Amino acid sequence: MMNKKPANNWQQICDPLFDRHQLRLWLYQAAQPFDALSGNKQLKLHYPLKMAQKQGQKGILTFGGAFSNHLAATAIACEQLSMASIGLVRTDQLDTENPTLQQCHASGMQLLPLSRTEYRLRNHPDWLAQLQQQYPDFVIVPEGGSSELGVQGVSELNLTSTPDGNSQFIVSASGSGGTIAGLALGNPNAQVVGIAVVKDVTLQQKVKHFCQQANNWQLITGYTGKGYGRFDAKLLQFCLDFRQRHQITLEPVYTGKAMSALYQLIAAGIFPRGSTLTFFHTGGLQGLAGLRYRGLIAEADYKALTASD
Template sequence: MMIMSQPYQWVAIKHPRLEKHQLTFWLVQPESASLFVSGNKQLKLKYHISEVQQQHKEGILTFGGAFSNHLVATAVTCSQIGIPCTGLVRTDQLDVSNPTMSACRQAGMQLIALHRQQYKQRQDPSWLCQLQQEYPDRLIVPEGGTSPYGVNGVAELNLAVTPTGKTDVLITATGSGGTLAGLAIGHPDCQTLGIAVVKDTSLPGKIAALSQQQSNWHLIDNFVGKGYGRFDDSLLQFCLDFKQQTTISLEPIYTGKAMQAIFKLIAEDYFKPGTNLVFLHTGGLQGLAGLLYRGLISQQHYDLLMN
């Protein structure tokens, strides 16, 4: 059940604003054969998968929204290695024709709807204990794959040296906090910066608890906009322009929201001249099909962002 570690692709980002502020900027993408298991996903799942074996479980049970990158990454990974999985989905009514749910189903994930009130219990220890009794053969993986196992997988990334020298600031989009915590642990000599894409006042506490006493991380939470999953025309246009200028695909929920924030921070002189910035591309492009499905982006936008 061992998952091999992935090589990365470094892409130099060129932009007049970077030149003006004397910054170098690298985007790094873990290489992936699957759109569904891209970015941070394989890393976050790696030690959960080995834990299934260690704890003599048969499969995985996890949580996510109806368009969750983590749910579909888990479904596809479990299918690839031949273990069963169950997804508890935050929704009042399962729509199995939504592209994410459909991919989960195709990969063999058992899908169970949890209405919003029930879903709120997903971190409640006594509810989790009950759930474990109901599903004794499943390893329960928290939402987003964020647990000490998920963090340890991300901590194995080695992004401390870019093709042009030492990384000064390593940046990621932050949802449940595991990726930022893992980057901080794995890069004790770099500053790590999370751009929050969710409104969650408990997030700094969670990251502190997961980051093994590291203090080299900082969370910026004023670019969430109207909330998780919400975006305006300017953010969508930013993703389209970025694609045209760099050929890199972003989506407006995670990577695009974080990237737009980075360019705003640069304009505000947030980074010292001479800084070598690195952005971890955490994947999530499967989510664009869900935005198209809900009519939140047009077919033309989808084609421009994906191709």
């Protein structure tokens, strides 16, 4: 079956499963999906960067795990604007071989390790106030870029208007909550379905905090598997098959987990027949190198997922 690819960012995903349920699925992704700023990244960073520039600040200080897509994106975005960046990394010791940290370093990010205990304080107001005092010339951006400004950036993305008419559902991976909050605010005529990729009982609350006035969203928490960053051979195979069928690369931590969940939700019949669905490809493909580095995916699978067409 052919996939229609009429517009730069949109691709229709065809599958007999969707025909059986009388659904249409459109995937939205950046023209350069392997760009570390693609997906939700530059949207979430747009306003914090603007604010830093406007206030004459030196740059951005932010947080993330050692393989964080957000850290890599922040480093690159700051570099492009000739701004400084500081990354506080959840690790006891910085691993200079880690491809994500290498990218951050190459883009000029100052990397500082934070123990797990310290990292837990990352949203604590007193701790943040102290950090701000220590780094007065930096705009502090929370983990994952999920802040009011991050949400505002995402809310400017219209994912309702597909090349084939309006979609009624917009589906996205959800980690720190900002993305689906922004999508809900910016797409009031669609229902946003967030697939939680992390076991976090506070995620619902976090999303709600960012989009108090919206109620067109829901969080699905049953497809996290063993937790954030954990995946099994079946999920990896799903990503490999998807790439082969549709020439679109998913990775198993965010987009692959969410797309696989979407297939299962469709099979379970939760979407009304006749609906059009949008899937937001949130990027994060830089993370594949880290999975290979840790031996979590084999070299051959890495190559299959990242080969240029």
